[in-house]
Amino acid sequence: MSVKGGPLQRAEGRLLRVTSFDFTRKIARINWFFVALVVLLGGVGALSLYSATGAFDPYAKRQLLRLAVGFALMLAIAFVDIRIIARLAWPLYAVSLVLLVMVLKFGSVGLGAERWLSIGGVAVQPSEFMKVALVLALAHWFHRASWERIGNPFFLLLPLAATLLPVVLILKEPNLGTALIVLAIGATTFFAAGVRLWSFALALVLGGLATPIAFAHLHGYQKARILTFLDPARDPLGAGYNIIQAKIALGSGGMWGQGLMHASQGRLDFLPEKETDFIFTLFAEQFGFVGSIALVGLLCLIVCTAGAIALSSRHQFGRLVAFGIGMNFFLYVFVNLAMVMGLIPVGGVPLPLISYGGSALLTTMASFGILLSVQVHGDADFTPKREGV
C-alpha cells in the first residue's frame, strides 16, 4: 500500500482507515483554502456581472443569490460520506442519461440548440449533470479494478459505452463544445485510471479517420463556427463579429485595464453575450493584463488544488473523482478562455462561477462539494462494502 503523509500518518496508516467520521473532524478536514478560492472566484463573477450593467440588477443580484445557495450546497455535500456518493454514482448517471434523452424530446430551444429542460419551472441543462455523473460512474467502475483487468479490452467496453452514449446525445442537442468536453473527461479519466496507452493510440487513429465523416455531419452553424474561427475576417458582421469584438475588448484592456465601468466595448454593447460566454472579455477589458493574469492564476490554483486533493486521497474512487472534477472544471475554463481569446472555435461554453447562469453554477458548486468530500473522507474504507466490480 502506498501511503502518503508524514511519519506519524504512515505509522498510523492502518489505524486511520476509518469507517465513520464525526462532525467536528469533518469540519477540520474541509479544505478551507479551496473554499476561499471558490468564494473569491464567485466574488469576481459577481463583480463582472455588476459591471455588465453598472447595477446589481438584474445579473449580479441573482448571481449572488445563486452563489449563496451553491455555497451552502457545496458545504452540505462536503459532509456527505464519499461512500454514499459512490453508491449513488450509477443511479445519478442513469438519471442524467434519462434527462439527456428528455431534453432531446421536450427540451426548449435556446440560441438554436435544444439544451434546456424545464423541471418544476427551473431550467436545467442535463449535460451539466452528466459531466459530474460520468466522472462518478467511471470512478466507481475503475475503483477496485486491478491493473490486469484494466488491460483487458472487454473490461473497457462498459465505461466506453457509458462515455460515448452521453457524448452522442449531447451532440444531437446539438452542443458540440459540451460533447467534446464530456468526451475529454471520459478520456482523461480512462487515462488516470491506468488504461493502456495503446488503447489511446488506437482511439486516436480511429478518431482521426472519423473526423472527416463527422465534419460532414456537423450542423451548418457548427461548420461556420469552425471556418470562422480559422478566418474571422471571413464574415466580420456575422459569425466572426463575436470573435473580433471579443479580441478588441481583450486587447483594449491593455496592461492595466480601462478601469471598472470604463470599458467601452462592454458598456456600449459591442461585446456579444457579455454576461454569459464572453464575460471574461468584459472583465479583461476593465482590469487589463494584470487583472486577467490574476484571474487565470486563480483558476489555475483551483485546478491545482483539486489535483492535490486527488493525490491526497487514499482510495482510487476518491482520486478519480477529485481528478475528474478538477479536469471538468479545467476543461470548462480552458475552452471558454481559449474561445474568447480566439484560440479555438466559438462554442456555447460558459466560464464556471463567473458567467451568469444557474444550472452550470449549481452543478459546479455541487461537484466542488464532492471534491471537498473526497478530502474529508480521504481515508474512508471501502473494504466492508466489497462493491464496485
Place this chain on the structure above:
Amino acid sequence: MAREKPRLGGVFTRRAMILAAGQVGLFGLLGLRLYRLQVRDGAHYAMLAKDNRVSARLVAPPRGEIHDRAGALLAGNKPHWRALLMVDATTDAKATLAAFNRLVPLDAAERLRIQREIKVHRPFIPVLLRDFLSWDQMAALAVNAPALPGLIVDVGTTRLYPFGTTMAHLIGYVGPPTEAEVRASPVLALPGIRVGKAGVERGRNGALTGVPGMVRLEVNALGRVIRNLARNPGTPGETVRLHLDANLQSQAVARLASERSASAVLLELGSGAVRAIASTPSFDPTLFDTGLSARQWKAWMTDKRAPLLDKALAGIYAPGSTFKPVTALAGLTSGGISPGTRFFCPGYLDLGGHRYWCWEHGGHGWLDLPSAICQSCDVFFYHTALATGIDRIAAMANRLGIGVPPEIDIPGAASGFVPTREWRRAHGKAWTLGETVIHGIGQGFDQVTPLELAIMAARVATGRAISPRVAAEVGAQALPETAFPELGIPEAYLAIVRQGMREAVNNPLGTAYASRLTDPKMEMAGKTGSAEVVNLSKAEAAANFNTANLPWQFRPNALFIAFAPVANPRFATAVVVEHGHEGAEAAAPIAKVLMEAAFGMVAASRARVAGAPA
C-alpha cells in the same frame, strides 16, 4: 521492472502529474495569449475599440454670401423650419413617418424619396422629411413630439437672393445635390447642404460651401448616441465679392426688359471686371432651392425666349456687321488692305455669277476704312474679306476672343465660331470665295456670344487680350489681377478701326448716330449689326425686303458693340436684342443707357468717396 504489476495508485499519481502538467501548460498558453493580445497588441486593439465607439457626424456649414463690388448682398441665407428623422433614434421609423403624415401630409413622391433615403443613408445621417414647414405645421409637430420618436424639427437655411431675377443667370442658383454628387462626396448627404448649380454659385461652389463641422459622438453597438464627446461647428462658406455693380445691373435689366428677349454685357477695361451682365427674360432663382413646380418648369421649357438660358454667356448669334472690325483688322495685319485702301461700293458685288448686295442697294460710292465702318458698307468688307482670306479672318477673330472658349471664372460660357478652309474640308466641302465674302460681314457660319462681342470690343479698344472677370474677392482675399498681355496688333491699325467705330456713333452719317453720348468726355465708339435669322430668298433680297414686317421670331437680331470714352477707353459693352431688327434701332440705345449709367456710377462712387469721412 515497470512490467511487474504496477500499483494503480502509483500509476494514477504518474498519469495525474502528466495531465496536471498539461493543464498548467495550457494555462500558460492562455497567459501568453493574453500577453500578446493585451500588452503587445494592446494599442492596436485600443484603437479599434475607439473606432467602434466614436462616430463622427457632420454638420452642414452656412453657405457663403455673394456681394456686389460695393458690398450689397446678392446671395445670402435665411432661416426656415424643416423636419428631420433620425433613423437611429427610433425603433420604428415607419410609425414615426405615419404619425408625421397625419400632421403634415406627404405626397407619394416625397414618401418614395424618404424611403429611399432611409435605405441608402447611413443610419446616423438624418433624413429630411419636409422642408419649409409653415409655422402651424412646426407648432403641430412640436406639440406632438412624444408621438414622433426620432423626429427633429430643425432650423435650416434657404438661399436668399435679394435681387431676385435681376442677376439670376450670373449668380446662378443652388439645389440639393444629385445622387451622383452624393456618391462622389458623402458629405453632401447632409440635409440642408446645397450645391451651386449654375453661375457664381456653381463656379465658386468650393469657397461658398465651407468646411462641414463635426460632432464626435459616442455610440453603442446599435449606433445609438450615448453622449457628445466634442463639437466643431465647422467653417462657414467664404464671402465672394463680385466686380458686378448691382445698381448698374438693375438699370441694365430695367432697360432690357423693354425688349422681349435681350442680353447685355458691360466690362471695365482695366481689370476685365464684369460690371453688368444681364439676360432677359429671367427666372426666380429661389425656386430651385425651395421647390419647383412641374408647371413652372414646363412653362420655362416651352418659352421661346428661353428664360433659363444665360443669353449673355451662352446665346449664340450671327454677329452681322459687328464682325466688321475683325475683318478690318485681319485685312490690315495681313496686308490685304492698307490704312489708305479705298473701295468703290455700287451697292453690290458680283462674284462668280452671283450678286452680293450691300445693305444700301443704292451704293456708298468710294469709301476708306473708317467711313466703311461708320456707314457699315458691306461691299467694302466683301473686298476686304476677299483680299484677306477666310483663314486670316478666323485667326483674327480668335485673337480678339471670338470662337475660342472665353476665359471667365463662371461656368456656362459658350464660344462662337468662325469657319476655316480646313474645317470646311473636314466637312467634305471646298471653301468658295462667295463664302469668304459673306463671312467677312459676319454672316454664314460666323457665330458669337454677347460676351465674346464684349471681349472683342474691349480688345479692339485696348489692344490687350482682355478677359472678363466676375469675382473680385473670395473670403476677403482679393483675387490676383491679371495683367492682360498686348495682342500684338499695330496701334496704327487699331486706331484706324477705332476711328471708324467712333464715326459710326458720332458722325451724322454713322449707323448709331442717334445713340451718341453727347458729353464729349464720354464720347462712345461702336459698331452696329443686324443679322438675319432666316435666309431671305434672292428675290426678297433684291427687292430690299423689309424684315421689320416679319413675325417676331423671324426678324433679324439686333446687335451693338461699343467702348467709351474714345480718348481713354474705360468700358466696353455688347448688347444683343433678339429679333430687334436693327442694331442701330434696338441695341445701340441700350448700350447708350448702359454707358451713361456706368459713367454715372463712377461719378456717384467718386462723390461717395469724396464725401466719405476721412
